[in-house]
Every structure is written in structure tokens, then in C-alpha cells.
Amino acid sequence: MHRPLLIAAAxxxxxxxxxxxxxALAQTKSAADGIAEYRRMLEDGNPAELFEAKGEDLWKxxxxxxxxxxxxxxxxxxPGVVKGAFVELPRYFADTQKVQDLESRLVSCMATLQGFNxxxxxxxxxxxxxxxxxTALATWVAGESRGQRFNLPQGHEQERKSYEIGKRVFFFRxxxxxxxxxxxxxxxxxxxxxxxxxxxxxxxxxxVGFAAWPAYRVSNGQMWSMQLRLNDCFRQQRLPYPxxxxxxxxxxxxxxxxxxxxxxxxxxxxxx
Amino acid sequence: MKNSTPLIASLLLAxxxxxxxxxxxxxxxxxxxxxxxxxxxxxxxxxxxxxDLGQAACSSDKQPTDAVADQVMAQARAGVKWPTGxxxxxxxxxxxxxxxxxxxxxxTDSSTAPAANGGSCYNCHQxxxxxxxxxxxxxxxxxxxxxxxxxxxxxxxxxxxxxxxxAKIYNSKAYSACSNMPRxxxxxxLDEKQMAHLMSLLLDPKSPVNQ
Numbered sequence: 001m002h003r004p005l006l007i008a009a010a011x012x013x014x015x016x017x018x019x020x021x022x023x024a025l026a027q028t029k030s031a032a033d034g035i036a037e038y039r040r041m042l043e044d045g046n047p048a049e050l051f052e053a054k055g056e057d058l059w060k061x062x063x064x065x066x067x068x069x070x071x072x073x074x075x076x077x078x079p080g081v082v083k084g085a086f087v088e089l090p091r092y093f094a095d096t097q098k099v100q101d102l103e104s105r106l107v108s109c110m111a112t113l114q115g116f117n118x119x120x121x122x123x124x125x126x127x128x129x130x131x132x133x134x135t136a137l138a139t140w141v142a143g144e145s146r147g148q149r150f151n152l153p154q155g156h157e158q159e160r161k162s163y164e165i166g167k168r169v170f171f172f173r174x175x176x177x178x179x180x181x182x183x184x185x186x187x188x189x190x191x192x193x194x195x196x197x198x199x200x201x202x203x204x205x206x207x208v209g210f211a212a213w214p215a216y217r218v219s220n221g222q223m224w225s226m227q228l229r230l231n232d233c234f235r236q237q238r239l240p241y242p243x244x245x246x247x248x249x250x251x252x253x254x255x256x257x258x259x260x261x262x263x264x265x266x267x268x269x270x271x272x
Numbered sequence: 273m274k275n276s277t278p279l280i281a282s283l284l285l286a287x288x289x290x291x292x293x294x295x296x297x298x299x300x301x302x303x304x305x306x307x308x309x310x311x312x313x314x315x316x317x318x319x320x321x322x323x324d325l326g327q328a329a330c331s332s333d334k335q336p337t338d339a340v341a342d343q344v345m346a347q348a349r350a351g352v353k354w355p356t357g358x359x360x361x362x363x364x365x366x367x368x369x370x371x372x373x374x375x376x377x378x379x380t381d382s383s384t385a386p387a388a389n390g391g392s393c394y395n396c397h398q399x400x401x402x403x404x405x406x407x408x409x410x411x412x413x414x415x416x417x418x419x420x421x422x423x424x425x426x427x428x429x430x431x432x433x434x435x436x437x438x439a440k441i442y443n444s445k446a447y448s449a450c451s452n453m454p455r456x457x458x459x460x461x462l463d464e465k466q467m468a469h470l471m472s473l474l475l476d477p478k479s480p481v482n483q
Contacts, residue, residue: 157291157292160292161292161293161298161301164292164298164302165298165301165302165305167333168298168299168302168331168332169302169305169306171331171332171333172302172306172321172323172331173323173327173328173330173331174320174321174322174323174327175316175320175321175377176320176377176384176454176459176460176461177377177454177459177461178326178327178330178452178454178455178459179454180331182333183409183452184409186333187409189408190407190408190409191407191408191409192395192396192407192409193394193395193405193406193407194405195407197409201333234310235316235378235379235380236378238316238320238377238378239310239316239320239321240310240311240312240313240316240317240318240320240321240379241310241311241312241313241316241379242309242310243308243309243310243311246305246308246309247305247308247309248305248306248309248310249309251305
């Protein structure tokens, strides 16, 4: 897993790749082609690997007030089962009596097993303190389902309700520009500038949309989880700030995840 | 399912497959979840989730009824503020800058004043032929004035298209209840002068749009 040399090479290539993407743009080549090209260049060295390695360490480390590991954490397939868990989230958890996505579930485990304060973590800005650890853990857990196909359970009433609430959130228009998620993500083949927009009302394809996050963002050098991805969508919609792990962000994930049934996960992905 | 006997209902509940609330109840629950989830951040205040008629009418995968759509459009048309002193036009060069500028109104912006905002036009529209980085959510606006036979923008024959374009930028719902386009004037995103610059970009025969 640890390939520092390759990753260093990949980071060096990133600059070249961006230049390449710029050239592609000038030649009116699709932005997607440029991005696909530099994804190939980075194939064996997505910087997300660093976060995966950190996440795996965090999972096994004794931490928090209870000095415990997360190895008994139930991500939906039984305590300690990590492989295949990501492609079935969000799902209903009987202990919390809530539908939870990967990150809100990880925070629950950090609270119950390790004694961390869940509310405090939820209120911590992205990229700081324990939020960084949640992102790394989510990156590792997601990577353990790489190549698997999304298949969110919808057997429980709360799971079906989460889908229905998520659908309504997806189409909710508000703010000074009247945007909803659907403004940009409900029609095939549209773009903003040169950026292709996945249609998230259905399965948009393998490794696209919901199946691409968490992802390392080359443009700002940050690892972005789905919670942060959605947070930034709402920022660009000009809406106020959605709470971390709120019913809005979790139900939206349920909506996109159920729609993406059968899509292959490439997470952790690589984005511009 | 809703009228099931209590026994059947409790059996279903035990199996975790009880009937969902009605569609209207889910609508209400979604609004409750939205109100609970969002908070103020910078200039993006919580009142931004309070929907007006048009926003609420266009918040599902189904179009509103004709009656509701007509009401939304009539309200929008009645609210269009025409430019002070009939100043419909400015400078297409300034319009191009505004069209390129996609900034403003997010919680990482510091002011809601129109001066801090762009028109974000290229995000969704092709406009001039020189700019190849354009979005496709809206129709192409290349040759917008030329295609509509606008030569002299001050000519009386151009007046209907001039007024239509102003109203469309001011409040896109004036002509399409669920238009995807922001209501730049109505929402205070752009001021009269900025809209006049965009008018010139679209309609001035000298603008690159009409070359």
C-alpha cells in the first residue's frame, strides 16, 4: 500500500497533467478526455492512497477517552466487516435508529467505541481536528469496496423514507439564484463551462457521480469526502450551510446511492 | 396500505416494511428536515430556504399545473422594474466581463451587493464565438440580436425584443414558470447598470455576440 516514491512522482506529474488539460481545452478537446488522460497517468499513484493508509492506521489504533480501536465498528455488515460496506451505505442502523451514511456512521462508532463527542466532531469544520481523521477513515473504508457495485438496501421503512426525503431535497429550489441539485444534475449530457454534469436522477455510469467520492482534488490538494462534496454543492447553490451528517445530506446520499444501483465504485477517486 | 388493520400494521412494522407516509406528508417532512439541517454561514442566511411561490412550484420532478404556472409568470411579469430613464443599454465590453464572471452570493463571498456579483452567463450559455468554455444548460445566445433582426437597438421595431430581453434577465419566470435561469433583477443579484451591459452584449450589433 505504501508507495511514497510513486506518489511523489504522481504529484510531480500533476502539474504536467494540468498543463496537459489546459492544452486539451485549447484544442476544444472535451475536458473529460483531458481528465481521463491524467487519471491514467496517475493510475498507480492517486494521492488518496496517503489518506487510505492513514485511515487504515486510525481504524486499528487505540484512541479517544476510552483508548479503543474502531475494529468492532458495525458499518452495516456486522462488527468489524469493512469490505463491501461502503457500497451499501447509507443504510438503517438499529442501534442509532437512524439512516446513516459512511461518515455519520464512523462518527457514531468513534463516540460509542472510543468515547469521542459526536456533536463536537460534527461541529468541527472540514479539514480540521477529528474531521481530518473522519475523512481519512472514510477514504480507507471506501477503498475497501473498490470495484464493487452500489446496492443500497431499501428493505427498511426508514431507508425508503430517506430516499423519498432525499428526492425532495434534490429538487428543492431556493436561495437568490433559485438553484436546486436538479438545476444541474437532472438531464443527460449537460455541462457547466466545460465540466460534464452527471445526471444523478438515475445510474450515471461506473465511477461517476456518487460512485466517485471520496476523491482527491488536484486543484486544491484536498481529500474530499461525500459530506464535503455535498457541502460545496450547497455553497454553489447559494444556500446556507448544511449540517454535517444532517438528514438533508444523508438522505441526498441515499437518493443518489439508490439511483446509482449497479454502478461500480472507483472510490477513492481523483478529481480536477 | 394506510387503512390496514392495526394487527397487520404492527406485523408490517415488526418486519420493518410499514407503509410510507403519504406523498404530501413526505413533502412536509422534507421541509422540516431542510429547516433543521441548514444554518447561517457568512452572507448565506437561513432565510434563503424560505421559498416563494415560484420556487415551491418548481421543486419536484413534475411541472406545476397550468394554473399555478400562469400565476407564477403573471406575478413575475408584474414585478419587472423597467430601467430608470429607459436606459436599456450600456457597454458590451462590460457585459462580456459580467458574463465571464461566475462569482457571488455564496457563503465564501463577503458581500451580497451587486458590485460583488457576476452574471455567470457562460456557465450555462454559449455567447460569443471566441469563448469556447461555455455550458450547455441554457440555449446558445450566439447571434442573439442578429437572429432576431435587431440592427439599430433604438429603432421602434427593436422595442419588443428589447423589452422581452430586459424582462427575461430581470425575472426569467416572466416567460417560463420553472426556468433554470436566476432572476437577476428580481433577486438583486445584478443592478440596472449591470443588466444594461448584458443587454448590450446580447443586442448591440457591434458586440462579438452578433458578429
